Amino acid sequence: MGMFDHYEPHPPLACPNCGTVLAGFQGKDGENALVVWRQGAAAPTDHPVDAEWRLAPEVLERLRLPERFEFYTTCERCQCWAVFTGFCTKGLWTESVLGNHLRSGETIPARSVAQNWRQCSRCIEAWQHPDSIVRAGCPHCHALTRLEPG
Structure with missing residues (x-):
């Protein structure tokens, strides 16, 4: 070990x-x-x-x-x-x-579509994730995303 x-x-x-x-x-x-x-x-x-x-x-x-x-x-x-x-x-x-x-490269934008729901700008899929966590992996395309303000 x-x-x-x-x-x-x-x-x-x-x-x-x-x-x-x-x-x-x-x-x-x-x-x-x-x-x-x-x-x-x-x-x-x-x-x-x-x-x-x-x-x-x-x-x-x-x-x-x-x-x-x-x-x-x-x-x-x-x-x-x-x-x-x-x-x-x-x-x-x-x-x-x-x-x-x-090795995910740069983070890409995700936008809020509802409280605790975000949408990936690469694959356009949405998933539930706490808004308090800014950076998250998209469960659909596996891109590393960052929740954009507003």
């Missing part, structure tokens, strides 16, 4: 299958040094390893995630495999989106 990092999205993410709050996220797009990345923090927030292997605080403080990274877990309730993509802005983890969007 190779090395990985731990990921703590904030706010917590729900299972796309049953709605249970997910935990225990791991991923291999960061440092792969068993550090803990928390959404909203630029550097790892913990390094839960034996003291002899722990990175010095000044080393941890310099670590950063890439602009896009994948993290995943299994739902404890329904055993669904859940994959998310994290997005960083100016070195800070700011968003988490359901699905693998590492």
Whole structure:
């Protein structure tokens, strides 16, 4: 088994299958040094390893995630495999989106068609998704979309 990092999205993410709050996220797009990345923090927030292997605080403080990274877990309730993509802005983890969007290219516009309903500008299909979440993958054409204001 190779090395990985731990990921703590904030706010917590729900299972796309049953709605249970997910935990225990791991991923291999960061440092792969068993550090803990928390959404909203630029550097790892913990390094839960034996003291002899722990990175010095000044080393941890310099670590950063890439602009896009994948993290995943299994739902404890329904055993669904859940994959998310994290997005960083100016070195800070700011968003988490359901699905693998590492190679999705630029985000395309989506428009609101009703409360908590959006329409993809690529395939013109609409789907239900909370308006509070700006970036989302279209479940029909799998494009990465961003909800346009207004």
